[in-house]
Amino acid sequence: MIRAFWFLTVIALISLGGALVADNPGAVSLDWLGYHIDMSIGFMIFAVLILALLLATIFRIWSFFRKAPRRLGRVNRNWRRRRGYKALTQGMFAIAAGDAQEAKRQSKKAENLLAEPPLTMLLSAQAAQLSGDDKAASKFFEKMSERKETKYLGLHGKLNQAMQEGDQESALELAEQASDLNSKTDTVTRTLFELQIKGGNWIEAEETIRKLIKNKLVDVVTGRRRRAILIYQQGVEAENEGRLGDALQLVRKANNLAPGFVPAAVRAARLMQRAGKRRKAASVIEETWVKNPHPHLAEVMENLAPGAGGQEKTRALEKLANYNKDHVESHIAIGRAALASSMWLEAREHLEAAKRKYPGDIPSARICRYLAELEEAENQDVEASREWLKMAADGDPDSAWICSDCGNVVAEWEPVCERCENFDSFEWQVPPRVSRLTATSYASESDDPEQTTIDPEGKPIKNKNQNESDAGNASN
Ligand SMILES: [Zn+2]
Structure with a gap:
């Protein structure tokens, strides 16, 4: 539409000019280099127009030839890039299909056609790995780790190689570097954590767990539990080195992080008892008993009893049992202590209760054994005792x-x-x-x-x- 408008305008202008020249005839006279030319004004305008057209055409031809090499180069580059990407894609398919030779061929092709090492190096490294050429692969990974944009992939490749070779030291170092570079990736940070655990680097492993929690790669509950374990292990080491104050502080922290974690509660209570804090030790055991009644806690409580006599021990366990009154372990703990101090009535009451509470047709082997012992000790009833022992063989271990x-x-x-x-x-x-x-x-x-x-x-x-x-x- 606009074109047509312009065309009509130009035609109108030309006719207008033509009419103007026809209505106002005139002559032009030219004297130049000894030549004398006379012509009408209409002819002169026509000659100037022809000359301008000629010059424009010559200019266009010249500029076409001048730009030809660049244009040819661009066409060639596009062609190479297209073929390069095709080779890259086919190489990746070959890797996925496990065809090492094809992968290698395509990676070479892509390398030649594409001037983009970040893209082709990974393919080349994978192709080399697939064909069992670890040396070549490691060269590619090395090169990748030197470039900023491929550093992470290079480190990752080197890390995998170190893991396969069983080189823990290098693997740990590489995993640290890779995780620092990109801590939001799941696999590398997990690998780092596993390596730190294997090496017993509890402090560093705890840092890694914090990173995993922060990046939401581990849920908060699991993260807390893991941190508690790692801090507990630091406490165990501190105790082994004789740093009892540090040990207690660390183990207590672990106990606070995971209140149902029995080893931390047991160790914290023992360390407190050693430091003369008997009451505090008992309260750690009591708090844990609420969440997780466990025979090891009962043992510690027995040792925390104010006196060494059997009755005092039984009383201490009765007090502990109050924190989780109906639990089987509460009854077993009292029954066992009462049995050891010949308090038959109390022993029978709680062992019978444990037998009733036990979730199963037959009480566990432990309950049966205590009852066998009670029959023999209280009533010298060898026959009944033997029956309980027989039942113990069928009860849960x-x-x-x-x-x-x-x-x-x-x-x-x-x-x-x-x-x-x-x-x-x-x-x-x-x-x-x-x-x-x-x-x-x-x-x-x-x-x-x-x-x-x-x-x-x-x-x-x-x-x-x-x-x-x-x-x-x-x-x-
Ligand atoms: Zn295992």
């Missing part, structure tokens, strides 16, 4: 610290399972019957000294139920 990942059983809680190397995998639970046998052989083979540590009873049980009393000792 005693709870123990069992790795929830590999089934490993340990006498004392540990932060890392030695067998499967998982962190925080030990849970206090009833062992399944099959693994109970393996657990028993494990305990009796390796932990002889620990077999005699805990239960005050067991004399009549040892011959017949050796296995169970072993499992019980390992667990308590």
